[in-house]
Amino acid sequence: MDPLAFLAGAAVAAGACAAWVSQRRVTRLRRQLTAERHAACHDPLTGLPNRRAFYSRGAELVGDPHAHPLVAVVLDVDGFKQINDVYGHSAGDEVLVTIGHRFASCAGEGPRRGIVARLGGDEFAGLIPERDGEPDEQAARLADMLAAPMRLGGQVVSVSTSVGLVPVEPSAHLADAVHRADAAMYRAKRHTQRRRTPLVTHQHVLHTSLRRELPTHPTSAT
Structure with missing residues (x-):
């Protein structure tokens, strides 16, 4: 296998993996932020606005x-x-x-x-x-x-x-x-x-x- 092609493929794979990890992190942070905003404005027992x-x-x-x-x-x-x-x-x-x-x-x-x-x-x-x-x-x-x-x-x-x-x-x-x-x-x-x-x-x-x-x-x- 061409070493340059192998390295290029590895770089693409690593970039895709990093992007996937980054997207998961962004999604998790968004969910946390949504949950925190909801908690700040709602009663935890009844779920009604506070x-x-x-x-x-x-x-x-x-x-x-x-x-x-x-x-x-x-x-x-x-x-x-x-x-x-x-x-x-x-x-x-x-x-x-x-x-x-x-x-x-x-x-x-x-x-x-x-x-x-x-x-x-x-x-x-x-x-x-x-x-x-x-x-x-x-x-x-x-x-x-x-x-x-x-x-x-x-x-x-x-x-x-x-x-x-x-x-x-x-x-x-x-x-x-x-x-x-x-x-x-x-x-x-x-x-x-x-x-x-x-x-x-x-x-x-x-x-x-x-x-x-x-x-x-x-x-x-x-």
Whole structure:
């Protein structure tokens, strides 16, 4: 074999190998960068946008006249600490994931799609398309949807949420809208607490405010 031809072939092969290795490295770095960007803007438990992403994307939605009419929503899970105490923290995580996924289904589709986020703990917020009815009616329907039965710790349970919902005007400040929705949520929570019998023990909690036993059949909802 011609030594020059052999060397030329070896050089081409080495170059191709180096290019392949380089491409793999670039691909790996791109994947790492994408994962880091996603992690920076999303809640690791529910996969929803986090507080940072909510306020960034939410400001864009509020400032976009084509995105309206919108409502701002703030909600949290009633008695969440007691859920953790009675069922355990892994069950509490299941509740947050289920509530988050149900709430996300309200964000809409296409160009009018809103944003639903987990702000932290058991608190969620959203900017979603306005539905028919007064704000209190919309909030009540959302709370009913979120309270659909779910399977938790081998039982079928219903977990309630307190929901605050307010209309958002075009050019409004997002922080102001969230503050008003938060205040509405606490009014709803106080109203719910006034209607409850005071809880004495975890056993009493288990059979009253935290769950509603359903007929024994294999039905479950997620």
